[in-house]
Amino acid sequence: MNKWNVTTSALALAAVAGMSGTAVANDDVKKLSADPANVVMPSITYNGWNYSTLNQINLTNVKNLSVAWTMQIGILDQHEASPLVIGDTMYIASPKPNYVYALDLTKDGVIKWEFRPTMDVALATSQTCCGAQTRGLYYAEGKIFYSTLDGQNIGLDAKSGEQLWRTVGTDITRYEGMAGNNIVIGKLFIGGNEGGEGGARGKVQAYNIDTGRQQWVMYNMGPNNEVGIGPRFKPFYVDDKKPNPALDSWWGDSWKRGGGTAWGYFTWDPDLNIFHYSTGNCGPWNPDYRREWGKFDLDANGGLADWRSNYCASQMARDGTTGELIWAFNLTPQDHWDIDHPLITPLVDVNIGGTVRKTAIKAARDGLFYIWDRQTGEMLNDPWMHTFQDMWKKDAQGKWINRTTGRHNMNINVAYWTDKADQDKYLPNRTGPIAAGAAGYTGTEACYYPGTNARNWDNDAYSPKTGFLYFSNSLDGGCQRMIKGDYVPGQGYTLRQSVTLPGGLPNKLVDGTDTPNQSQLLAIDVAGNKTAFTVNYRFSNQVPVMATAGDLLFTCGNDNGSFRAMNATTGAEVWAFKWGSRCRQSPITYSQGGKQFVAVIASSAAANTAVAANAAANDSNRYRRSGSTLYVFKLPG
Numbered sequence: 001m002n003k004w005n006v007t008t009s010a011l012a013l014a015a016v017a018g019m020s021g022t023a024v025a026n027d028d029v030k031k032l033s034a035d036p037a038n039v040v041m042p043s044i045t046y047n048g049w050n051y052s053t054l055n056q057i058n059l060t061n062v063k064n065l066s067v068a069w070t071m072q073i074g075i076l077d078q079h080e081a082s083p084l085v086i087g088d089t090m091y092i093a094s095p096k097p098n099y100v101y102a103l104d105l106t107k108d109g110v111i112k113w114e115f116r117p118t119m120d121v122a123l124a125t126s127q128t129c130c131g132a133q134t135r136g137l138y139y140a141e142g143k144i145f146y147s148t149l150d151g152q153n154i155g156l157d158a159k160s161g162e163q164l165w166r167t168v169g170t171d172i173t174r175y176e177g178m179a180g181n182n183i184v185i186g187k188l189f190i191g192g193n194e195g196g197e198g199g200a201r202g203k204v205q206a207y208n209i210d211t212g213r214q215q216w217v218m219y220n221m222g223p224n225n226e227v228g229i230g231p232r233f234k235p236f237y238v239d240d241k242k243p244n245p246a247l248d249s250w251w252g253d254s255w256k257r258g259g260g261t262a263w264g265y266f267t268w269d270p271d272l273n274i275f276h277y278s279t280g281n282c283g284p285w286n287p288d289y290r291r292e293w294g295k296f297d298l299d300a301n302g303g304l305a306d307w308r309s310n311y312c313a314s315q316m317a318r319d320g321t322t323g324e325l326i327w328a329f330n331l332t333p334q335d336h337w338d339i340d341h342p343l344i345t346p347l348v349d350v351n352i353g354g355t356v357r358k359t360a361i362k363a364a365r366d367g368l369f370y371i372w373d374r375q376t377g378e379m380l381n382d383p384w385m386h387t388f389q390d391m392w393k394k395d396a397q398g399k400w401i402n403r404t405t406g407r408h409n410m411n412i413n414v415a416y417w418t419d420k421a422d423q424d425k426y427l428p429n430r431t432g433p434i435a436a437g438a439a440g441y442t443g444t445e446a447c448y449y450p451g452t453n454a455r456n457w458d459n460d461a462y463s464p465k466t467g468f469l470y471f472s473n474s475l476d477g478g479c480q481r482m483i484k485g486d487y488v489p490g491q492g493y494t495l496r497q498s499v500t501l502p503g504g505l506p507n508k509l510v511d512g513t514d515t516p517n518q519s520q521l522l523a524i525d526v527a528g529n530k531t532a533f534t535v536n537y538r539f540s541n542q543v544p545v546m547a548t549a550g551d552l553l554f555t556c557g558n559d560n561g562s563f564r565a566m567n568a569t570t571g572a573e574v575w576a577f578k579w580g581s582r583c584r585q586s587p588i589t590y591s592q593g594g595k596q597f598v599a600v601i602a603s604s605a606a607a608n609t610a611v612a613a614n615a616a617a618n619d620s621n622r623y624r625r626s627g628s629t630l631y632v633f634k635l636p637g
Contacts, residue, residue: 025185025186025270026140026141026184026185026186026187028140028141029041029139029140029184030270032086032139033045033046036052036053036054036589036590036591037085037590037591037592038085038086038087038590039082039083039084039085039588039589039590040084040086040138040139040140041084041136041138041139041183041184042081042082042135042136042137042138042181042265042459042586043265043267043344043459043586044546044588046183046267046268046269046270046347047267047268047269047346047347047348047462048265048267048344048345048346048347048460048462049346049348049461049462049463049464049547050459050460050461050462050544050545050546050547050586051461051462051463051464051546051547051548051549052546052547052548052549052588052589053548053549054548054549054550054589054590054591054596055548055549055550055551056550056591056595056596056635057548057550057552057589057596057598057635058548058550058551058552059550059551059552059567059574061635062550062552062565062574062575063574063575064635064636065565065575065577065598065633065634065635066633066634066635066636067577067631067632067633068108068597068632068633068634069108069109069632070109070629070630070631070632071103071109071629071630072628072629072630073092073094073101073601073603073628073629073630074628075094075095075097075099075628076603076605076626076627076628077094077095077096077603077604077605077628078095078582078584078603078604078605079092079094079095079583079584079585079601079603079628080095080133080134080135080457080584080585081093081133081134081135081136081137081146081180081585082136082459082544082585082586082587082588082600083137083588083599083601083630084137084138084139084144084588085105085588085590085592085599086139086158088104088105088106088592089102089103089104089105089112089158090102090103090105090109090590090599091103091137091139091144091158092137092601092630093134093136093137093146093180095133095134095603096119096121096124096125096133096148096149097116097117097119097121097148098117098119098134098146098148098149099114099115099116099117100114100115100137100144100146100156100161101113101114101115102114102158102161105592106592106593108632109630109632112161113160113161114161115156115161115163117148117152117154117166119148119149119150119152120150120172123150123172123173124148124149124150124172124177125149127150127172127173127174127175127176127177127198127490128149128150128172128175128177128194128195129175129194129195129197129198130194130197133149133179133180134146134147134148134149134178134179134180135179135180135181135265135457136180136181136182136265138182138183138184138189139158139184140184140209141209142157142158142159143155143156143157143158143164143209144156144157144158145182145184145189145209146180146182147169147178147179147180147182147191148178148180149177149178149179149180150170150172150177150178151168151169151170151171151172151176151177151178151193152166152167152168152169152178153166153167153168153169153178153189153191153207153212154166155189155209155212164212165211165212166212167207167212167213167214169191169193169205169207169214170193170195170200173489173490174195174198174199174200174489174490175195175197175198175199175200175489175490175491175492175493176193176194176195176198176200176261177193177194177195178191178192178193178194178263179192179194179263179457181262181263181264181265181266181342181457182266183265183266183267183268183275184209185268185275185320185321186320186321187208187209187210188206188207188208188209188215188320188321189206189207189208189209190204190205190206190207190266190275190320190323191204191205191262191266192204192205192261192262192263192277193205193261193262193263194261194263194280195261196258196259196260196261196280196281196282196283196312196340197259197281197283197492197493197494198283198490198491198492198493199257199259199283199284199487199489199493200259200261200283201219201220201221201222201255201256201257201258201259201260201261201283202219202220202221202258202259202260202261202262202279202280202312203217203218203219203220203261203262204217204218204220204262204277204318204323205217205218206323216322216323217323218318218323218324218325219246220246220258220260220261220262220279220311220312220314220316221246221247221250221255221258221260221309221310221311221312222246222247222255222256222258223244223246223247224244224246224247227246227247227311227325228318228322228323228324228325229245229246229324229325230324232319232324232325232326233324233325233326233327234326234327234376235327235328235329235377236327236329236373236376236377236378236379236406237329237377237405237406237407238405238406239308239310239330239333239405239406239407240310240327240328240329240330240406245310245311245328246310246311246328249306249307249308249309249310250290250307250309250310251289251290251291251292251293251307254289254290257283257284257487257493258282258283258290258309258312259280259281259282259283259284259312259340260279260280260281260282260283260309260311260312260313260314261279261280261281262277262278262279262280262316263280263342263457264277264278264280264341264342264343264344264457265277265344265457265459267344267345267346267347267360268320268347269347269358269374270320272358272374272375273319273320273321274317274318274319274320274326274374274375275317275318275320276315276316276317276345276347276360276374277316277318277345278313278314278315278316278331278340278341278342278343278345278362278364279311279312279313279314279316279340279341279342280312280313280340280341280342281312281313281335281338281340282309282312282313282334282335282340283312283493283494284485284487284493284494284495284496285335285336285337285338285480285482285494285495285496286336286416286418286482286483286494286495286496287307287309287334287335287336287416287482288417288418288419288422288482289495290307290309290334291306291307291309291334292306292307293418293422294417294418294419294421294422294425295307295422296412296415296417296426298410298412299405299407301395301402301405301407301409302393302395302409302410302412303402303405303407303408303409303410304333304334304407304408304410307334308330308333308334309330309333309334309335310328310330311328311330312335312340313330313331313332313333313335313339313340313341314328314329314330314331314332314341315328315329315331315341315345315360315362315370315372315377316328317360317374317377326375326377327376327377328377329372329377329379329406331364331366331370332365332366332391332408333407333408336415336416336482337391337414337416337448337452337478337480338452338494339365339366339391339450339452339454340365341362341364341365341366341455342365342456342457343362343363343364343365343455343456343457343460344457344459344460345360345361345362346360346361346362346460346462346469347359347360347361347374348361348462348469348526350371350380350526350527351527352371352380352381352527357373357380358373358374358375359371359372359373359374359380360372360373360374361469361526363386363455363460363469363471363473363522363524364383364455365450365452365454365455365456366389366391366392366450366454367385367386367387367388367389367391367449367450367454368383368384368385368386368389368392368400368401369381369383369384369385369386369524369529370383371526371529379401379403379406381529382399382400382401382403382529383400383401384400384529384530385400385510386473386510386522386524386531387450387454387455387473387475387510387520387522388449388450388475388508388509388510388511388512389449389450389454390411390413390414390448390449391408391410391411391414391448391449392408392409392410392411393409393410393411394409395409412426412427413427413430413446414446414447414448415427415446416444416446416480416481416482416496417444417482418444418482418483418484419444420442420443420444423443423444430446432444432445432446433445433446433447433479433499433501434499434501440481440497440499442481444481444482445479445480445481445499446479446480446481447477447478447479447499447501447505448477448478448479449476449477449478449508450473450474450475450476450477451474451476451477451478452478453474453476453542454473454474454475454476455471455473455474456474456542458471458472458542458543458544458545458584458586459544459545459546459586460544460545461544461545461546461547461553462526462547463547463568465549465551465568466523466532466551466568466569467525467526467527467528468523468524468525468526468532468568469523469524469526470521470522470523470524470545470547470553470568471521471522471524471545472519472520472521472522472541472542472543472544472545472555473519473520473522473542474518474519474540474542475507475508475509475515475517475518475519475520476505476507476518477505477506477507477508478498478505479498479499479500479501479505480496480497480498480499481496481497481499482495482496483495483496483497510531515536516538517536517537517538518537518538518539518540518541519537519539519540519541519542519559520534520535520536520537521534521535521537521541521545521553521555521566521571522534522535523568523571533570533571534571535566535571537559538559538618539558539559539560539618539620540558540559540620541556541557541558541559542558543555543556543558543583543584544556544584544585544586544587545586546586546587546588546589547568548568548589551567551568551569552565552566552567552568552574553565553566553567553568553571554566554587554589554598554600555587556582556583556584556585556587556600556602557576558582558583558584558620558624559620560578560618560620560623560624561578561579561580561581561582561620561623561624562576562577562578562579562623563576563577563579563583563587563600563602563631564576564577577631577633578623579602579627579629579631580623580624580625580627581602581603581604581624581625581626581627581629582602582603582604582624583600583601583602583603583604584603584604585600585601585603586600587599587600588600595634595635596634596635597632597633597634598632598633598634599630599631599632599633600630600631601628601629601630601631602627602628602629602631603627603628603629604624604625604626604627605626608621608625608626609621
């Protein structure tokens, strides 16, 4: 159980004061990651590009790609952690119960060793949300690091699999686990927690990679000393310049159950020694428990003035040594919808107005594309819509966000209240999506876009050759109502209910028109601040993407049970392998013996929908069943 508290953060901050300006790269990780033969972390490099400079497999010859060897993992569940490759060894982590395997690449995957943690899988399953993760393995100085779903952080000897240390970082009995999205910076193994749906309070914490000893904990909301807000916190926008921005934006002590967990991938700029991440849903979703009940104060421009719930559903930048908060930006103030941001933040140098700026970019879950100065948090673009949303509205100048205040222009028509009397003070004539008398009807029901999974944790990719950011999305919306309830440790704490409409809610393209398609692959021209191309999928295909210097994208095809390669400039499919499974893992590419390989695990949980003879010809269930197989591909010869 986690026994650390406010004193931990305060003492740790004091202990490392004076070191914060020094870049403390782990030289071993930097050296290994500079060689594209290796893959030493999720998304390949610290900048989060998920891009490999290998180009032996390219547009010309990818049509000849074939299976080199396969291996059955043996755990029938959704694999989300991409493999690592260091020298002649591949390391893979399974979903719960989070086994780790070391495979000999010189012998087509013969197992060198296997590590099985002590883990109460039933408890971890019942007390966490939304998946079978872990989502990452990490390597440094002859050690493998990872987090288990039930909150264990473990260091292993990379050669033998021997457990070197183990530290418990969360309290699984209180609905708080770990997704395994972490990072190694210097001598620190840094990660966050999950469990905002159960009222867990979001945090990031650092462990010594040699001993496992916890070095510091920083929370994402609460008093300044617990959040790491001190002299180095120099935010750009007015709502973050208040004396206690992560405390006074919450009603009463609601911040103690505030969500805002950290379960997306981290990125790091070694020159600035700042790491970047974004935070999860506010707890509970019902905003009346985080603001003065029923109150929804907008400024003259439609921006939210009070009770913004800093810093759940927010973008965060912290010092890589001390964890001090450098800047933050609330992406979904007073989030009513679970439009949070468990997404990677790629770090890209972008030419803006003739000047190359060091930026942090994000195709966010709210449907907008953002570019920030990665040192100051200043927005450098007018965020624009990549996926349809109606939470924000354009102002008289056609902008979704006021660049002076940093406030989103709220569409009050899709806001939520618990009591209809409060709603009627602001929207006396709002008509809900269901008729009075329907089951559960309160009159406060409303629908919104995008749905909660418009974007998710899946790895984006960025190619410096095209200048495009690649990612997948979902095109659905959501309908819900808010309900009353009490916080009970260890139980769910969303205080909202989904509302199902007869016939469902239509999927929508970015222009607002209805579409039968469920998801897309998008490419954003980052410097051009526009969408470069879109690939539509009839069935859901929300998966990670990897880019290579061979002008290729590799990604899974859950819509038809395949693994595919695509032209990185146009999005055209140039190769596919039918494996009859789903996938929710980023592919990797590495080299061994002078040859380039591509590896990925095809997997899905045990549920298999029965396929009737009269099912539609393109029903995705015709093309895929459960499985758990590592595939390794190469060119002939």
